[in-house]
Amino acid sequence: MIDFLGKVLEIPVQEAEHSSITTQVTFPALPHHQMDSRPDMVIRFYEGYKPYVLFVESKLGSPEGTDQLSRYADHLGVLTNQGMKCYLIYLTQHSDEKDASLVLANHNNIVFRQLRWFQIFKWMKQLESKNFYASKVLDYMEEIGLEDNRQFTPVDVYAIQNMNRLQRMMDECMDGVVDGVMTKYFGKAIQQSNRHTQLKYMERYVKASEQEGRATEVVVGFYLTDDDYPIVSVAYEFCEGRCPNFPKVVAAMHNFIATHSDWKTFDLNTDVEWKGISCDRRLVDFLHHEDHINEIQKFFLEKLNELHDIKVKNPDLHWK
Numbered sequence: 001m002i003d004f005l006g007k008v009l010e011i012p013v014q015e016a017e018h019s020s021i022t023t024q025v026t027f028p029a030l031p032h033h034q035m036d037s038r039p040d041m042v043i044r045f046y047e048g049y050k051p052y053v054l055f056v057e058s059k060l061g062s063p064e065g066t067d068q069l070s071r072y073a074d075h076l077g078v079l080t081n082q083g084m085k086c087y088l089i090y091l092t093q094h095s096d097e098k099d100a101s102l103v104l105a106n107h108n109n110i111v112f113r114q115l116r117w118f119q120i121f122k123w124m125k126q127l128e129s130k131n132f133y134a135s136k137v138l139d140y141m142e143e144i145g146l147e148d149n150r151q152f153t154p155v156d157v158y159a160i161q162n163m164n165r166l167q168r169m170m171d172e173c174m175d176g177v178v179d180g181v182m183t184k185y186f187g188k189a190i191q192q193s194n195r196h197t198q199l200k201y202m203e204r205y206v207k208a209s210e211q212e213g214r215a216t217e218v219v220v221g222f223y224l225t226d227d228d229y230p231i232v233s234v235a236y237e238f239c240e241g242r243c244p245n246f247p248k249v250v251a252a253m254h255n256f257i258a259t260h261s262d263w264k265t266f267d268l269n270t271d272v273e274w275k276g277i278s279c280d281r282r283l284v285d286f287l288h289h290e291d292h293i294n295e296i297q298k299f300f301l302e303k304l305n306e307l308h309d310i311k312v313k314n315p316d317l318h319w320k
Contacts, residue, residue, distance in 0.1 A: 237276030
């Protein structure tokens with residue numbers, strides 16, 4: 001614990017007594033918050049008579065929630081007023097630099113640390129030879145890509161050389177006639193630069209049409225997976241925090257998929273920010289056709305036409 005605190009989190013302590021580590025701890029919303037806060041991990045310990053509290057927020061493919069880090073800082077601010085030494089740790093797989101002055105606002109007594117998962121992996125490697133459990137954790141981290149060996153492979157080099165061509169092909173699948181139908185039914189999609197943002201943080205390259213208040217959105221595009229081939233998908237999703245009548249949205253989704261068997265729900269019973277329904281195809285399913293782009297466009301158009309049925313039957317569900 002002391003080695004981890006010092007070498008990884010840069011918290012120089014000589015002892016860590018009466019320590020506790022808990023996950024998914026809920027802190028009720030403060031008066032100026034819109035929602036409760038739930039850090040991924042809370043670490044508590046004492047160095048002598050000095051109490052320490054660490055909030056750890058880990059991001060793996062999901063974007064930051066509404067004012068998430070700032071809310072955590074507010075809760076830690078309350079704890080600093082109670083005499084505790086507080087740290088806010090933001091742990092990500094990919095680079096996601098935050099401005100500490102914005103995250104902490106006026107909380108001058110809180111320390112903000114930004115870490116990457118490969119740093120955790122590197123620290124754990126020193127334990128591998130003497131700790132069987134650590135070796136299993138390292139195996140799992142490698143399996144899900146958290147080791148981030150920071151070395152280009154031949155496959156990576158080939159992908160870089162063909163990046164522009166691949167991007168143009170994906171754009172062509174989503175633009176043109178698909179963009180026209182999407183705009184007609186659900187309003188104009190957000191600007192193209194958003195595709196690159198979503199690729200970085202959500203592992204998807206998509207065109208999204210945000211509906212009223214960004215409570216819901218309609219999405220077409222490509223999703224990266226752990227399989228050999230990406231997924232081609234059309235989705236209708238909602239953000240529970242911005243969607244006050246989400247039970248009606250969920251009911252409409254269930255009514256829709258009852259008559260459209262190739263559509264499925266995703267994440268409806270989880271705590272992720274976006275959840276909904278989608279119709280998915282593996283990219284490999286299109287490769288036997290002569291014109292791959294044309295076939296993917298036909299798939300997008302067919303599913304957007306089907307999805308329009310929800311809007312027709314439920315005109316009050318946050319549409320543009």
